[in-house]
Structure formats: C-alpha cells, structure tokens
Amino acid sequence: MTGDPVSWAALAPFLALAGALVNGLFGARLREPLPGVIASAAVGAAFVLSLVAFATFGERDAGVGVRLWEFMPVAGLDLAVAFHLDQLSLLMMLIITGVGALIHVYSIGYMHGDDGYARYFSALNLFVAAMLVLVMADSYPLLFVGWEGVGVCSFLLIGFWYRQKQNPDAARKAFIVNRIGDAGFLVAMFLIYRTFGTLTISEVNAAVAGFAFGAAALTGIGVLLMVAAAGKSAQLPLHVWLPDAMAGPTPVSALIHAATMVTAGVYLIARSAPLFAASPDASAVVAWVGGITALAAAIVAFAQTDIKKILAYSTISQLGFMFVAVGVGAYWVGIFHVLTHACFKGLLFLTSGSVIHGLGGEQDVRRMGGLRRLMPVTALTALVGTLAIAGVPLLSGFFSKDAILLYTFSSTLLADHGSLVLYGLLLVTAFMTAAYMGRWYLLVFEGEPRLTAESRAKVHESPRVMTVPLVVLAALSVLIGYVGLPSFAFPNLIAPWLQTATASVPFDYPPVWAEWLLIGVAVLVAAGGLALAWWVYALQSGRPVTRFGSGRLAAFARNGLGFDALYRAAVVSPSEGTAAGLALLDRDVLDRGLAASVTTAGFLARAITLLQTGYVRNYALAMLAGAVILVLVVVIAGVRA
C-alpha cells in the first residue's frame, strides 16, 4: 500500500468483509442494534475511504492500480487480486458505499426484532464487499468474483425469510437466471482471452485499437458481455427474476435490486467501453435490448398492484434506459443515470419499505391510499422520488433522462441501427414512466385510505433511523443531477470526469435550439404522463381502483407479458423433462445395458463350461481335432510353399 490516498480505497471491500465476518461469526451473540451499527460503520468507513480517494484523485489520466496478491498467474495471464481505481470505479464506489451506508442505517430500524438480524447485516455487508470488488476489479475474472459474489448475496437476501416457500423459490430463480448470464460472461472471457491473450480490462481496452472497427471478434465479445449484463441487470429476456426478487426485505430491494447490483451490467459495458465503441453491432444489441426492455417493463409496471413490484418493473425499465445510453456510446450518461437512479430509486424503495413497515407488512396498493396524512415524511420523500423519476425538470432524473434522450437522438454509432426509432421508443417510455409512477404515488399516498382493519390499527410513521436516510436520499435525488447539466449550456462536471475512464464516441450534436426543443419535448412528455396519472387516479378517485385486473391486456401485463409462462413452457419444463429423462437413461438404460453386456460374458462362460462334458472321449476328440488342425495348417502351408 502506497502513500497515495487513492490507493487506500482498496481497503474498502475488506472493511465491508470484516463487518460481514464479525456479524457472521459473532452476530448471533450480539445484542440488537449492535450488528446493524457494526455493519453500518463498516460501510460508512468504506464510504469515507471512497470519498477520500475521490477527492484526492485529481486530474489523473489513468487509474491507480493496487495489486494485492497473485490470483491466477497461468498461461500468460497476469491475473492478480488487483484493483483499478479510476474515475468510473470511484464513482461507483461512492454510489455503493454512500447509498449502501444509508440503507444500512435504514435497515437498523427496518429489521428491528427480526430473528436473523445479524445474519441480515452480515449478508448485506458481504454484498457491499462483493459489489466493491466488482467495480474495483482490474481484470474480468476478478470482476467476475464480485459479479457472482453479488449474485450469491442477492440469493441469500432474497431468500432471507426462508421459512415461506415462495421466498427461497424467488431466490433460486434469481440465482439461476443470473447463472445463465454468468455463463455468458464466462464464454465472453474465454473469447476475450482467445482474441486478446489477456483478461486484464485495461489491456483489453487498449488492445481494441488494434482491431478493425466492427470486427467480428469484438462483436462476439460484446454480445456475450451483453448476455452477462442482461442477466445481472434484468434485461429482456433475463429480467424475470427481478420482480420475484422483491420477496426479500425492502432495504435489500433498494440497495441490491435498484441502486447497485442491477446496475452492474451497465457498469460492465461502460467498463468495456472501448470494445463497444469499436463495435456498432454489439452496441446496437445493447441499445435495442435496453430500449425494448424499457418499454415492455413500463407497460407491465402499469398493471402491477404490489407496491414493490411496480418499483421493480420501473427499475427494469430504467435499467433499459441506461442500456440505451451505453448502447449509443454515451457511457458517462449511462453511469450518470445509474447515479441518479440509485438516489431516487433507492429512495422510492425505502419509502415503500417505510409504508410496508408502517402498515405491518401490507404490500398491495389497492389496500393503501391516503397515507400522506398518516406518514408525512415518507409521503413527502416519496413525492420527491416520484417527480425525480418522472423527469420533472430541475430534479436529478430530469437531467440524466434528458441526456439519454439527447444522446440517443444524436447518436452516430447507431445511426444505421435505428437510433431515432429508439429515441421515439424512449420518449414513449418516459411518458409512461411519469404516468405509472404518478399512479404509484397517488394510489399509495393520496385519495381515501383503503386500508384493512389490521393495517389501520398499526399504521404509523417510521422511526427516525429510517426517515433520516429517506430525507438524505430525497435531498440527493434533488441535487445530484446538477453534476451533469446539459453541456451545451451549462458546465458539466461528470462527463469529462467519466470520459477519461471510458471512451468517447463522436456524436452528431444538434444545434442549440434543437437541444432546447428536445428538452422541451422531454418536459412535456413527463408532464403529460403525470397529468394522465393525475387525471385517472386523483380526479376520478375511487373509480379506477375498481378497474384493476379488468381486461385481457391488463391481465397479460400483470403477468409480466407472459414471460414466466413462456419460460415454464419453453425452458423449465423441458429441462426438467430432460433431467428426468437422462436420469432414467443413466440408471435404467445405460447401467442396465452395461450389466447386460456382462451377461454376454456369462453366455461365453456358459458355452465354455458346456463343452466340458466330462466325457474322456470328447476331450480326446478335442485334443485330436486341435492337433489335426495344427497339422493341416502346416501341411497346407507346406503345399503352398
């Protein structure tokens, strides 16, 4: 470890790991809230380290490498446990530890009284450690360590309340779907090694220059990385796990399934930016998958009735936005949206957590409403989050979403791959985002309360330990967008910062008036969406609620556009059938078959023993016949010679 404060940030994951170990080994003996405090402190310390590194990073061109120990030094691979701290990873670390710390603190209150209190914090800390490794890794395999690590933690946390069957089921689904993506990642790494002879990210990125623009190898790698990213970031068609993942405790949903882990795919692509920048085909795949996912998830979000599932689909949709951003080559924009999304989506999840907490476990929006008066802080912060995600001007979501729209509109990388259509798609999605988020807020917090008697008896505002993080996040949701103001008119802090660490792709920027026009369009869309929601769910209060579930389209949407059914029919059942078939084959056909071939040996043995008749003269005949054959062989050979 050098004297460079930046390199101290390499300790961050170990702090989190230490927290996880302490809680894991001794947590059961610690009294509440000590485990939570320890965990929060660990992540907080990590945040401080990240912040110091961020602050002292300065104007460096290249990242700071911290090499800890050798990992897999084989076959020309110089794989070590080594961290690469640059603008991109430091920003991600800030998000992870910052939002993470807040959510840890929030959890102290949220998890109050749970049996698995220490276990929860241990896993949450472990998650932070893994996520930090993911973003800090200097090589793909190490990144993969974090990548699967977060998957494992996600598995642990989704199935945290493992005594009901559906929670472990959801966890298993998440893990397996993630594994499919991981398999893509593995193959991607193999292909990278075959193509570049290295797996160190910076070396790969540097070596891309040696390849022709759009080379097939790059496209292949890009598509495979996208498979991995789609798995982790819940993009079509591997998104099915995320809605189910809401089975976990709500802070987990906030941290893992909104703010951090699910953005890992975006991070992966931004990390490999030079590669994607050199391959328009791969980028197009990224952008189109993102675009379609954004729209599809927005449609589904409309039909959901679970307070968290709406947010889950919203997350999928927002992730789609991010993929479009990194797909069109606006890597900093993608990460910028990660940043803003982490704030407002984290906030939204925590508010919904607060609601659930306040209602004693109720999650159905049909049995909510009017909570603004009962839970004022929660309602207010939720409103901030809703407006932010809807793209209301001057809030963070507005800036990042607008940047995505703008860059999509002006993309050159995907100019031949229908970037304008994508723009249209996103615009529609943005409208719908505003609308369904408006619906979410209005159904939960406005109108007449539709609470059940139980809920009504319990309902209360959450304790301070939960509301403080809400407020902090709400503030961030408002403010964080100002680091990335539109660059044509204002100073933009984040773009140059991130571009050094990713790649810069040329854009065909429209004239300034047109940019203003685009911003105007975006604002109109957001306003329109919110207005629609207002009109349907506030002005006609009461009536729309009864319309839940009516209509075939709504049912289709509620069932996630039928993806689960499709998977069951096309993947799960056939695989189970195959497994059953193979098990049968292995045991009853192959094993028996080999046994049967042994029986053949038995036949031979039987035949030989049957020749052993016991009659002397038979034996003599055999001897004579044998001798005669030998004689004949000799004689025939002699006659021939």
Added chain:
Amino acid sequence: MIPADGFIVWSVLAPALTLLGFAGITLLLAVFQSDRGFIATVALTGVVSAGVFALNLLMQAQGGLAEAGFGLRYLADVPATAFTLVVLLGTALAILVAQGTLGRMGLDHPEYYPLVLLSATGAIVMVSAGDLITLLLGLEIMSLAVYALAAWRTEARQSQEAGLKYFLLGAFASALFIYGIALTYGAGGHFDYAMLMAAFTQPGFEAHVTALLGAVLIIAGLGFKAALVPFHQWAPDVYTGAPTPVTAFMAVVVKAAAFGALLRIASTVFASLEVGALGALLPGVLSVLIGATLIVGNFGALLQTGVKRMLAYSAVAHAGYLGLAVLAADQAGMAAAAFYVAAYTLMSIGAFAVLSALMDDDDGGDGIERFAGLARTRPWLAAGMAVSLLSLAGIPPLAGFVGKVLVIQAAIATGHAALAVLAIVTSVVAVVYYARVVVAMYVRDPSGAARTPERRTARPLGIALGIAVVGTIVLGLVPGLWYGLVDHGQNLLVFVSLR
C-alpha cells in the same frame, strides 16, 4: 562310442540325484516306518538339499559357468536351474500341504511321498533336458507318478475318475508327443536340441514340413501337460477330482515342468525353424492356442461355484499367461516365465493351502459359501487366501502382478500386441471370479448352513501358507530378488555352445 571324459558331470545331476536318493530312502522308510510325519520331514529334507544344490548351480550359471552333462543332453544353465528351483519350491510346499491334510483325510498311504519325490525328479529332468528322449522320460516319470496320485483316493468316484481320465488322456497325449519326436527326428536326424538346431539351420535343409509337423505334435504333447487349449480339458476335471493336496502339487509342479520344457524347445528348436519360408507358422500357431487358452480358462472359471474348480480353470488361464512368455522365449520370455511360474507357485499353493484347511475330509465342501464371512471367523486364513487370490488376479504390489507385467512386456516386445491386449481383457474377467471369493470372505456374513469346519489349521499347512503368502508379497515388492537371478535367460547353454 566310449563316453569321453567329462561326459558324465555329476554336479549337474546333483539335484535330481538327491531327490531320487531321497525318494529311495522314503520308499524304504515307508516299508518300515509308520510315522508319516517323519517320512514327510525326510522328503522335505531331500527337497531342500536338492534345492541347495540347484541354487548353487544357478549361482554358478549366473556367473557364466553353466555346466552340462551327457554332451548337452542334461543342462544346468540359468533357465534349467531356475525352473528346477521352482519345481523344488512347489514340491516342498505341496509336501507341507499334504503333511497337514493327508492324515486327516485318511489318504496317508506310505507311497505318497516317494511318488511325489519321483514326480519332482521327473519334472527336474524335464526342465533340464537337452534332448527329446530325456525330455520324454522326464515327462513320463513325472506323469506316471501324478496319474497314481490323482487316483489316490481309490474309493472315491471323483478321484477314480480323475486318475483314469488323466491317465488315458495323458497316454494319448504322450502318443502324440512321441509321434512328434519321431517326425522331428525324421527331419533333423537327432534328438538333442543343439544338433537339431544345427541341422535345421543348415543351408541345404529341406524337410521343413516334417520338422514343423513334429513341432506341432510336440506342442500338442507338452501343451497337454501345460493345459493349453484345446489340450486342456482334462485339467478342470482332474484338478477337481484329485485329492486337494495332489491338486496343489499338480497345479504348480506339472505346470512349471511343462513350461520349462516348452520354453526351452521354443527358444531352441522352434526358434531355429523360423528361418525358412514357413518361419512365422509356429509363433502363429502358438499365439492362437494361447489366445484360446486365455479365453477358455478365464471364462470357464467365471461361473464356477466351487473354489477348487475355479482354481482349476484359473490354472488353465495362467497357462495362457505363461504362454505369452513362450512366444518370446528366445528373448525376455524365458526370464519372465521363470519369474511368473515362481510367483504362480507361491500364490497357487497359498490358495490351495487355505482350501485344504477348509475342505471336508472327503474332499467335499469347496463351495464358495464356505468362504462367506471367513474374515471374521478365521481372519488369518482369509487374509492368506485374499493375498493369494489378489496376486493371482494380478493386483499390485503382489508377485502375480509383476509376473503379468513381465510376460506381457515380453509379448509386446516380440510383437504380439493383440495377444497382450487379449491377456489384459481376460484378466479383467479373472478379477471377477477371484474377487467373488474375496468378497464372500470379507463382505458376506458367515452363514449358518455352510459353516466352516471348527478345526485348527495343521501346523505344516500353516507353514506352507505362511511361506506362500510372504513369498507372494516379497516377490511383489522386491521382484529383483528372484528376477535378478533368472534374468539371463537369453544365454541358453545351447546357444553358447553353438557359437
């Protein structure tokens, strides 16, 4: 023709003469002395003294001072003395087994030990013979004694059957063998190997067909004693029917002698026949016989439920493995066979010793059920049996394994790869039937119905088993002890004299 000086070399004859002398002594004792244990001890003393002479000769031959008597008609080169030692080892162990069981079985007739010694004398003559007539006489001496021994339990139908079958088929085989000698003589004009080789390799030699016919009939004759397919069918029946101590003797001594003789002929007379146009014929013929032997022996043993009969078939199978060495007799095969046959003697006697200890007095009760749970009731017997059987199966680090490697290596080195593969494939089958017994001993529970006789193992039997088992293990771990002594097989005396 007056015998020249040095025609009779007494030292060469020492082992055989010692044995013969002791045969005479035991015969006399048998008339006057009723203590059979004493007779057995005397017989053992004879075998051991003969062994000392043989070992001395082997050392001498090792040092390049191999002797021969009667003008190369009786040899004491490395293979001859090595096989002599193996024969003596087998005889000694078989005598111990007999001493431990004959009395119990009511077979302790006075002529037993003299006949065993005479038979062993014949066996020694066979492996030392340098001419066909001496070989024939050795073979007959050995066989006649064994015919009588096989029928030793004259009142038992099985034993009668064994004796008469063995005798009739043996006489038939002898006739084939003698006709082979006649044809060989017809082709070469001589009976001794050295002169035959000279005759066959002479430039003007033309009676190839006659010589080859002689050769195949000699193969048939010796193949009978060695139990090569299709001359093997007596073996399972006779081994089963003969009293177990006799079977033990037959299985090891007769086999060692037959192979000792066959190897020598193959490496001299047959090898010299390989010069002509029909040169490849004999190895081809032999390899077919050996292949068939491997298959028949191993598969035949597969379904046997009696352990004795299983061992009988396994004896056939081992003839096949030894046959591999015969194919390479003029190269490493001789030494390999000398090792293999020693290993075979030890492990086979080990198995038969245990079998004798367990079987009923009337030679019944060799069913595999009798071995069930033996590890619990008689752990030492079970361990001895397990070592012997595993060695027979060729599991390292036991002697049988080394032997198998050696013969297979020899076969491959002479280009009989296919046969080597067959040997390996059939060995797998072999493992199954040997393992069945081991599994029964160690895995199954002792069953009440097939109880093992509650008797102490006689001390001589225990000694035999101990020697066999220790020898099997030692030869497996340090094969050089024996292989180092015999690995000069290429320097056959006959070759030396020709050059």
Added chain:
Amino acid sequence: MTAVTLVLLPLVVATVLLFARKTIVARAIALIGAIATFVTAVLLPGSDAVQVPWIPTFGAFIAFDPSHAGGVLALVASLVMVPTVLWASLRVESNTGRFLAALFAMWSGLMGLFLARDLVLFYVFWEATLLPSLVMLGGWGGPQRRQALLKYLLYAVAGSFAMLLTIAAIKPLAGAESYLFADLLAASVNLDVLTQTWLFAGFAIAFAVKLPMFPLHHWLIDFHEQNHPSGAADVAGTLYKVGGFGLFAWALPLLPEGARQAAPLLLALGAFTAVYAAIIATRANHLKRLLAYASLSHMGIVAVGLFGLHLAGLSGAMYLLAAQMVTTGGLFLISGMLHARRGSLDADSYGGIAASAPALAAVTLLVLFASIGVPGLANFPGEFLALLGAFQASTAAGVLAVLAVIAAGVYGVNLYQRLYQGPQPNPVADLRPLEVVVLAPIVAATLWLGLAPAAQLRVFEADAIITVERIEQAKDGVDVPLVAVGEVRR
C-alpha cells in the same frame, strides 16, 4: 525423505490400527497418526526428491518427488484426510479400528500415487488405493454393497489393466532405460503416432474409468450410494478420483501425439459428461447420488480442461481436482453429519433446518457454493481455467461445458433449498464442537484454495508446460531436443 515418510507413516499407522481392539485406543492412534501425517505433509513442499533403485532388471525405481503437481495434491489430500479420519473415528461404530486402518492405508496409497515419479511405482500405488476403498465399501457399506463392490471392482480393474498394458509396452517400445518419468519422457519421442495413440488409449481407458467419464461412470454412483453413511469412505473415494492426475502427470506428457489424436473425442466426451451429470444431479433425491453426479460433472470439467491441451486448461484441471477433493469431500462429510442427525440421506426428509442448525447451514452453503464454482471459493480457479483452456481448443466443447455451470447452479441451490429452507417440520441439533473441528479444515481449505491459488497453479503450470511444448512440437513436426523442454520449466 519427507516424501517417503509421508507414504510410509500412514501405512504404519494403519498397521498399528489393525491391532487396536478397543475403539478408544483406535481413536487415539488415529488422531495422533492423522496429525503426524498432516504435519509431514505440510513439510512436504520444498523437501527433497528420493530415487532408489527398486527392481534394477526391470528398470523400476522407488522415486518420489514432491516438487511436482502431485506434491500439491498430496498436501491437499492430506488436509482433507485429517477431518475425514476424525469424523470416521466418531461416526463409524463397528470395527472402528479397521475402518480407520483402511482410511490410513488409503492415505498412504494416495500419497504414493501422487508423489511417485516412476511409472511402475505409480501403478502399484494406483492399484494399492483400490484395496482400502474396496474394504471400506465391502465392510461397512449399505445393503447392496456387494453389487456395488463388484461393479466398482470390475470397472477399476478393467481400467487399470488397460493401463498395465500400456505400462508394459511403453518401455520396450520406446526403448527407455527405466520407468522413471524423466527416462520415459526422453525416450518417448521414439514412438510413432500410431503407437502413441494405442498406448494412450490404454492410459485413457484407465483414467477415464477413475476420472470418471461418461459412459464409464456407473460404478461411481453405486459406490457412493452404498458406502457407509458417515461419508468418510466417500471422501476417501473422492480423493482418489485421480484419473485426471494420471492423465496430467503421465499420459499427456509421455504420449503427446497420442493425446493429440484422442483429444477431440475425449474433449467432447468430457464436455458431455459435465453437462449430462449436472443435469441428472438436478433430479437426484438421494444426497450421495446427487453428490456423486455433481462430482462426476466436475470431473467432466477436469476432462475438458485436460483435453483442451492448453496450458491454462491443464493447470486449471489439476487445480479443480485438488479443490473438489476439499469441496466434494466436505459435502460428503456434511451429508454424514446430516445422516447422524436424522438417519436418512434422502433430501426429502429434510427441510427448513437452517432455523435450528444455522451454523451447519452456513458451512453447507459455503462448501456447496464452492463446489458449484462460485468465484472466490475453492473450485472456481480450476473450473474457470479448465473451461478457458477447453474453449481455446474447441468453442463448441467449451460452450457445452459451460452449460454445466448453469446446471450446477440449479442443483446446488435446489439442494440447499430442500435441505435448509422452507418450513421446518422438526428441528435438528446444530454443529457440535467436534463437528466444528472436523469441518474447520474444510472451510479453511475452501477459502485458501479459492483466494490464493497462485502458488499451486505455478506448480501445475510448470508441469503442464512439458505437455504443451511437446504438443506444439508435434504440431510443427520438429524434433526439439528434450533438454530444452526440461529447461523451460521455471
């Protein structure tokens, strides 16, 4: 001499144990013996090689060298044997002393097998390990143990006899001076492609049986299903699935041309095995059957790593072999602990017991995830590199084998869920202190192998280079003097 001590010490302990009548005495001896042997194993790295003539006329030596791949495997295997011995001494109630003796004999055999640098010696130990495992299965196995035993024996012996044939043939055909690895290596250049291919086939059959590889794997399933429910015998059985080691240490370097001829077929078979077994494992209900199929799947990945004939794959395959000794072994021990609690090995009879046995659940989860290749834990480096190597040789095989990773996720998570999650009908006891002691080495090794694989990988790579270079030469058709190959080693 450390190497010789390591081979002989367990044998001596085994012999002593045979005479230990009282269980308590046997336990004490086993404990002391295990610790002593393990200490010896720890001293192994860096100790001297041994080479003494054994059968001069035969060209066989008693040669042990701990500085090669085998040294690492010996160390790891010893690490696993310690908890196994401890666990067995607690859980095997009948004839404890004999069972432990068999375990120690197995230990000795394994050490010899890993450390031997003479082919004949290797073979002797190869077969020697067979006996104790047979004894354990036969003496302490389940109701169908006889069939399992005979099947296992038949497979094992068929394989090893095929190898015997190759061993018998390789020296005379190559004209080597002895059976020492170095001599064989130098002489094997004399073998032409066809001969090499046949000889390689002998090795391949033997090692494919022990690896095992489809379709020669059926013995494995029955073997595990029928072994003593404590799992101790299974661990030992897992340890000596050393086919991969045999290929790596002997078959591939000595017969590179043969290997190259056979590689495509075996690569495909390996990949198929990996996926096939993993898929079947997703259906298995019997714990040991499941673990058997799971480890079979690992072995498929070992096979693809080896037959990719790529430096990374070869090293990775060895690493996976070492790692799965720990992880699969650990899982068998855990299954034994579960059986100790509820007397059943059916996954169906468990469920939700994480609530009452959280520590057991945590350890299970760790080892299970290590087993299915979660990075940061033991199996990952090996699995990753093996697949990487395979992919370099054949895209299709690499991709096929990667499917096994997905299936592994399925059976791994399924298993955990069925055992530990969901409603808990009846609680069980959590880990007892002695069980903690048993599992501690497993957990430690799981983390050690997962986080710091570099040193071991370097050793593997140094060996793998021989193979890779020779194959490169074979491809180029150039006879590079072999001295150069020797010098390449770091």
Added chain:
Amino acid sequence: MVGTEAYVALSAVLFTIGAVGVLTRRSAIMIFLCVELMLNAANLAIVAYAYQWAGTGLLTGISGQTAVFIILAVAAAEVAIGLGILVAIFRNRASTDVDALSEVRL
C-alpha cells in the same frame, strides 16, 4: 525299394487308426490298447527315418533305433501304471466304461 515316405505314410495311417480307436472305444482298456497302437506307429516312423538317415552314412540311424528301444520301455511303464489304475478302479466300480467317468464336469 519303397521310399521312406511310404513307411511314414503307413505309420501315419496306423497312428490315425489308433487315435480313432481312442475316440470310439469305450472300454478304458481298449482305449489303452489303441494308445499302444499309436506308440507302435510312432516306432515304425522312427525306424523308417533311421533307415533314411543311415543313408547319409552317419550313426544317427542307430540312435533312432535305440530311441525305439527306449520308447518300448516307456510303453511298458505306462502299461504298468495304467493297468494298476484300471484294476484299482475296477475294484470299486466293476466297470471300465469311460463314459461312466463323467461326473466331474462343467
């Protein structure tokens, strides 16, 4: 003078007849008788070959004739033991039919 091959052919015929006799006769003693015929056929061959070799002027012919002498002795010894076994068995079985000797089989 007839060629040696004629004598050898005759011996071959006698030998074969003897062998066929071994296969077709069922009484042990008759089988044994046939074996004697085979031995005599071999003797004839040796004597014929001795004649042939004597044509080269060497003493090898005499050694052939001497060998016949020894084979006669072998035959005699075989007869001794063979008849001994037969008698011993006949005491117990009262039959020399070899087909009755087929209990040990398979």
Added chain:
Amino acid sequence: MVTFAILASVAVIGALGVVLLRQPIHAALSLVGTLLTLAVLFVTLQAHFLAAIQVIVYGGAIMVLFLFVIMLLNIEHQRKEVQPWLRWAAYGVGLVAATGLIVGAMLDPRQVPDHAVVRDTLQGGHPRLIAEVLYGEFMLAFQLVGVLLLTGMVGAVALVQRPRPQRTSAMIDERRKERASDALEAGGR
C-alpha cells in the same frame, strides 16, 4: 514293393481290427497281429534286433499282460453309446488326420537312400551298435528308464496293494445301486 504292400495291408487290417472288433480279446489279438507285422517291417528297414525285441517285449510281455487284465476284468458288456455322433466325428477327424499326415510325409523331398550304404551303416541294427549308443549318448536316458519303471511300479503297487478300507454297509449299498442302474441302462436301451 509287393512285400511292403502286403505287409502294410496286413498291418492296417490288424489295426482296424483293434478299433472295430467287438470282443476285447479279438481286438487285442488283432493288435498282436499288427505288432508282428511291424516286426517284419522293421526287418525290411534294417532293424533286425528291434524286430526281435518287438516280438519278445510287445508280442510276448505287454500283450500278454493286456490279455490277462482283459480276462481278469471281464469287460464284455458295454452299455449303449451315449454320444452316437462321436463315432462319426472320430472317423471324420481321423480321415483328415491321416490325409494330412500322409501329404506331410509326401512333401518330404528327400531321396530314397542307397540300400548298400544303409546296410553298411546300420548293419541290421546290430546289438553292439545299439549298445554303444545306449550306453553312450543315451546313457542318461537308459538310467532314467530305470527310474521310470520304478515309478510305474511304485505307483501301481500303491494303488492296488492297499490295506482295504473298512467297507461299510453304506458303501456296499452304493455299489449295488450303481450296478443295478448300470444294468437298467443296459437293458433299457
């Protein structure tokens, strides 16, 4: 030529008699005929001494022993053939064997030796010459013949001259049953 043809025919007919004649005594006598014919053939082959030995040892000693045993054991009755196919298989194999061996003999390319040379060399198989060989190069073999005869003697005596075991009634019963079943089989077929 003619002599040989006649002698050969007699020998073959005698041999066939051994195989085909039903009565053991007849077969044995037929064998004696062949043996005597062989003795004559020996004479034509310059082996006078051997011819004499053949007549004395074979015709005299061995065959008499055989006849004695045949009559002693009284082995007339034969049960029905168990394996009728065996006879025809034997004939077939025999035919092939004879053909093979005869062809093999014919393939020998050597010339008929000069009778005078043979006569001078063998001198009719003079006992002195034979003795020289027997006590010369065959000395060991000659001694071994002694051992062989000793072995044969000991073996035969050991089997036949045994203290008879105590016959139990069970054993007698067993033998009775055996005989009865033999008779039944003989009668039934």
